[in-house]
Amino acid sequence: MSQDPSTARNLRVGHSERDAVAAILQAAAADGRLSMEELDERLDAALNAKTYGDLEPLTADLGAGGELPSRQPAGPRLPSRSVQGPPPPGYSREDPLSLDGGLSSEKRVGVWTVPPFIRINQGMGSVKLNCLQAIPAAQLIEIEMIGGTGSVVMILPDGWAVDHDRLSKSWGSKTIKVPREPAPGKPLLVVYGGLGMGSFKARPASRSELRKLGR
Incomplete structure (x- = not known):
């Protein structure tokens, strides 16, 4: 029997789930899908998240690679932006x-x-x-x-x-x-x-x- 999505969203998360979302966000920033301002804002929210419902919106618009750890019900996934800006600075020695x-x-x-x-x-x-x-x-x-x-x-x-x-x-x-x-x-x-x-x-x-x- 599948779990009620509303119930699953209310489940508490721990350090491993928060860290997993932080890794997804950092990878998205490295790919240019998040600005540094967006990354900092979402990392702050991830570190303070208490439930899966708190974490889900933070990766819902990241497309492939934005899935949360197990127990999180699948939510709507919006396609990645077709036009991407330059990647954030700091991820290469040539662009610190x-x-x-x-x-x-x-x-x-x-x-x-x-x-x-x-x-x-x-x-x-x-x-x-x-x-x-x-x-x-x-x-x-x-x-x-x-x-x-x-x-x-x-x-x-x-x-x-x-x-x-x-x-x-x-x-x-x-x-x-x-x-x-x-x-x-x-x-x-x-x-x-x-x-x-x-x-x-x-x-x-x-x-x-x-x-x-x-x-």
Whole structure:
């Protein structure tokens, strides 16, 4: 006897179902079917989903490859867009995600995807990457530093690691307060390039930052 779809949609989901949907969304972004803004919004919803009914709308318009894990009743599937825009930056070394301190500041915070390739131009401002709720798109993430006089701060979750052997500081400074080797299943950030007269810091979360996240 088949399960009532309305009942199935009310079934609770766990970490494995949420992670499976996150993987589908990341693959769709890599294919150019989702913008980075759409990806961040849907990942946030997926991580906070409680039932299959919460997860279903997040992949319903992705066509093939957008099916949810077992127990999820089949829902309507809309065809993929016939005209697709360019893929999001950050998934090739030739087209990295570029973050620019310039004369002001740039930051990433909350739920966002850390792509495999990032280029940071320090400029004279500041760049802050808060990765406490971020989702890594790869186990190895390359970060190229373009030196300036500004500052770069990375706030990393437990288990994330930074390899800074290829990062020259010149007249600048670098402060690394996270491990060099990642924990199993966690990403390694390889930072290279130069700092100029700027500064680079990679650190774990402070107590106040963890309290804000309820941890």
